[in-house]
Amino acid sequence: MIDEFLAGGLDAVEEAIRTAVADQVMPRYRQLAAHEIVEKKGPHDLVTVADRQAEEQLTDSLTKLLPGSVVVGEEAVHADPAVLTALGGDAPVWIVDPVDGTRQFVHGDPGFATLVTLAHREELLASWTYAPVLGQMAIARRGRGAWLGGEPIHSGSPEPGAALRVAVSHYDFTTDEEKRALSGLRAPDAEVRPCGSAGLEYLNVARGLLDAVAFTWENAWDHAAGLLLVGEAGGAQATLGGEPFRITGGNVLPFTAARDEPTVRHILSLLAAAG
Structure with a gap:
């Protein structure tokens, strides 16, 4: 069933994403009222009416496109953490981040994206950014x-001898322990900056505009689409434990995705040195 869908259903997924964004996200871009923005865990962890309604529309449309599939979305998990168990189940799973980069969206910055990934039994099959x-x-x-x-x-691959361009977990979102873990990247051969939308940073790596990312959190909706995108563009990824990132969690953090395997190994060596 999934193979048949992958052979002929991808255009319909793209259309469903474009439609949900056109219906629920773009009408609110730079038009949000104060009551439409809510803090979840703090002032840097925001949700808007656009996030919620886009996820609801995508949940409806995607499960209709692939009967028997389920959705693991950022907002659904926030409401009920048990939703996460579907990532390790037998049903095909749509992993959805309706607005990746909500902070940028709230501030009227164009650097946000909608991320959708189709996975089955923990394997990433297709993604849309x-x-x-x-x-x-x-x-x-x-x-x-x-x-x-x-x-x-x-x-x-990165230019030989050039400093690696690396985007890392935004400092506003990191604990002191996580900052120490990332401090190994303060090396002469690395130029580090805080990340914006994770999905768009992965796209930058896939395009060769950024050499690597290093992140300290493992929410599947933030990473699934980008990890598949980087991998299919020729890049690589691994956790500090030397294993591939698992969407079901339990990863040894931080982890990195980079333009090629040697860069992944180098980033991991810098991170390990900080530990």
Whole structure:
């Protein structure tokens, strides 16, 4: 069933994503009222009416496209953490972040995206990264490559001898312990900056515009789409434990995704030195 869907249903998924964003997200871009923005765990962890309604619309449309599938969405998990168990189940799973980069969205910044990934039994099968204001739709399919705007993208490798460009967990979201873990990247051969939308940072790695990311949290909806995108563009990823990142959690953090395998190994060595 899933193979048949992958062979003929990807265009319908893209259309469902574009429609949900057009219906629920873009009408509220730079138009949010104060009562439409709510703090979840703190002032830097926000949710808006656009997040909630876009996820509801995507949940309805995606499960209709693939009967028997379920959705693990950021807002559904916030309401009921038990939803996460579906990631390790037998049903096909849509992993949804309706607005990745909510803080940017709230402040009227164009750097936000809608992320959707189809997974089955913990394997990432296809992903969509849609940045509507930037006019970017990136799609990846396991074993078939990655595309941006219909054109194939390749991560390539960093320029020999150049300082690595690395985006890391935003300092506002990190604990003192996590800051120490990332401090190993303060090296002469690395230029580090805080990340924006995780999905768009992964896209930058897949396009070769950024050499690596290093993150200290493991929410599947933030990472699934980008990890598949980077992998299909030729990149690599691993946790500090040396194992591939698992969407079901329990990873040894931080973890990194980079343009190639040597860069992953180098980033991990810097992170390990900080420990």
